[in-house]
Amino acid sequence: xxxxxxxxxxxxxxxxxxxxxxxxxxxxxxxxxxxxxxxxxxxxxxxxxxxxxxxxxxxxxxxxxxxxxxxxxxxxxxxxxxxxxxxxxxxxxxxxxxxxxxxxxxxxxxxxxxxxxxxxxxxxxxxxxx
Amino acid sequence: xxxxxxxxxxxxxxxxxxxxxxxxxxxxxxxxxxxxxxxxxxxxxxxxxxxxxxxxxxxxxxxxxxxxxxxxxxxxxxxxxxxxxxxxxxxxxxxxxxxxxxxxxxxxxxxxxxxxxxxxxxxxxxxxxxxxxxxxxxxxxxxxxxxxxxx
Amino acid sequence: xxxxxxxxxxxxxxxxxxxxxxxxxxxxxxxxxxxxxxxxxxxxxxxxxxxxxxxxxxxxxxxxxxxxxxxxxxxxxxxxxxxxxxxxxxxxxxxxxxxxxxxxxxxxxxxxx
Numbered sequence: 001x002x003x004x005x006x007x008x009x010x011x012x013x014x015x016x017x018x019x020x021x022x023x024x025x026x027x028x029x030x031x032x033x034x035x036x037x038x039x040x041x042x043x044x045x046x047x048x049x050x051x052x053x054x055x056x057x058x059x060x061x062x063x064x065x066x067x068x069x070x071x072x073x074x075x076x077x078x079x080x081x082x083x084x085x086x087x088x089x090x091x092x093x094x095x096x097x098x099x100x101x102x103x104x105x106x107x108x109x110x111x112x113x114x115x116x117x118x119x120x121x122x123x124x125x126x127x128x129x130x
Numbered sequence: 131x132x133x134x135x136x137x138x139x140x141x142x143x144x145x146x147x148x149x150x151x152x153x154x155x156x157x158x159x160x161x162x163x164x165x166x167x168x169x170x171x172x173x174x175x176x177x178x179x180x181x182x183x184x185x186x187x188x189x190x191x192x193x194x195x196x197x198x199x200x201x202x203x204x205x206x207x208x209x210x211x212x213x214x215x216x217x218x219x220x221x222x223x224x225x226x227x228x229x230x231x232x233x234x235x236x237x238x239x240x241x242x243x244x245x246x247x248x249x250x251x252x253x254x255x256x257x258x259x260x261x262x263x264x265x266x267x268x269x270x271x272x273x274x275x276x277x278x279x280x281x
Numbered sequence: 282x283x284x285x286x287x288x289x290x291x292x293x294x295x296x297x298x299x300x301x302x303x304x305x306x307x308x309x310x311x312x313x314x315x316x317x318x319x320x321x322x323x324x325x326x327x328x329x330x331x332x333x334x335x336x337x338x339x340x341x342x343x344x345x346x347x348x349x350x351x352x353x354x355x356x357x358x359x360x361x362x363x364x365x366x367x368x369x370x371x372x373x374x375x376x377x378x379x380x381x382x383x384x385x386x387x388x389x390x391x392x393x394x
Contacts, residue, residue, distance in 0.1 A: 031379060032312060033313045035244070035247035039247045039254070043175075055157065062161075062181040100393050105384075106380065106388070110380075111384075
C-alpha cells in the first residue's frame with residue numbers, strides 16, 4: 001500500500017514533506033509502548049501510535065519504520081517533527097481513533113507481520129500473523 | 131604469521147557520553163552509531179539489530195542511571211558495544227532478563243518505555259551479551275554482533 | 282454485540298472463566314496509555330492493550346468497560362487476575378498483535394464510540 005492511499009483512507013494530514021507519497025509499506029504495527037515496537041515490529045512497516053514524543057521518532061529510526069501515523073488528533077511538537085524530517089521518516093496525523101485507523105487500513109488489506117516470542121523469551125521465531 | 135580470519139582489523143571505534151534523565155537527547159548516541167554503520171556499508175539487517183540493541187541499552191541508562199558511556203568498536207568481523215553507567219545497579223540480573231519484569235516508574239511507562247522488554251530484546255538482537263552490575267555503583271553491559279551472520 | 286460473540290469469533294482465551302460474558306460491547310478502544318483510556322474511553326467499550334499490570338483493572342472498572350483483551354500473547358499475572366474477578370472485569374488474551382486484532386473486530390462491525 002502506498003503512502004498516498006494511506007493518507008486518503010485515514011483522512012490524514014502530512015506533517016513532513018509530501019515528496020514521499022509514492023513510497024510503499026508492506027505491514028502495520030500499532031502500539032503506544034516503544035519497547036514493544038522495538039521487540040516485535042518488522043521492516044517495511046508503518047507504525048500507528050498515540051504517543052507524540054521524540055522517542056517515537058528514535059524508535060522508528062532504530063526499527064527502520066517507514067511511516068508514523070499519529071491518531072486521535074494528536075500532534076507532535078516542532079522539535080519532534082524536525083527530527084523526523086532529518087531522519088527522513090514521514091509523519092501523518094489523523095483525527096481518527098486508533099481503533100478506527102487500524103480498522104480502516106485492515107479493511108483495505110493491510111496486515112501485521114511481527115516477531116512473536118516463542119515459549120522462551122529468548123528463543124524467538126518469526127511468525128506471520130494472518 | 132597470524133592466521134587469516136583471526137585478525138580483527140579495527141575499522142572504527144569511539145565513545146558517546148550519556149546523561150541520566152536527558153530524555154530530549156535520548157537515542158542520539160544510538161543514532162550516531164547507526165549512521166557510522168551505514169557509512170561503513172554494513173548490511174541493513176545487522177544495522178537494525180545493532181541500532182535496536184544500542185537504543186534499548188541507551189534508554190536504560192537515561193531512565194535508571196545518573197550518567198554513562200557507550201563505547202563501540204567495529205572490526206572487519208564484528209561490532210562490539212560496551213555501555214557502562216553510574217547508577218543504582220541491578221540487584222537481580224536474571225530477573226531483569228525476564229520478559230515483562232520492570233521497575234520503571236509510571237512516568238517512564240507513559241513515555242512508552244519500561245514495559246520490561248529491554249534486556250530480553252537486547253539479548254534477542256545480539257550474538258552475545260554480558261551484564262555485570264554492582265548495586266549502588268552501576269552496571270556494565272557488553273554485546274557483540276557478528277558482521278558475517280546469515281540473514 | 283456481546284462478549285461471547287467476540288470471544289468465539291476471534292478464538293480468544295478467557296483468563297477469567299468465573300465471569301459472565303453476556304454483556305453488551307458498545308465499541309472498541311485501543312491504547313497502551315492508562316491516562317488516555319481514563320480520558321477517552323466510554324462505558325461498555327472493550328479495551329485492547331498490551332499492558333498487563335494491575336492498574337489496568339482499576340481503570341477498566343472506573344470507566345465501566347466491558348472487558349480487556351491482551352494482545353501479543355501477554356498473560357496477566359495472578360494479582361491482576363484476582364483483581365479482575367473481584368472487580369468483575371473479564372480479561373481475554375490473544376496471540377495476535379494489536380493491529381491484526383483490531384482489524385478483525387472492525388470487520389465484525391465493532392466501532393470506536
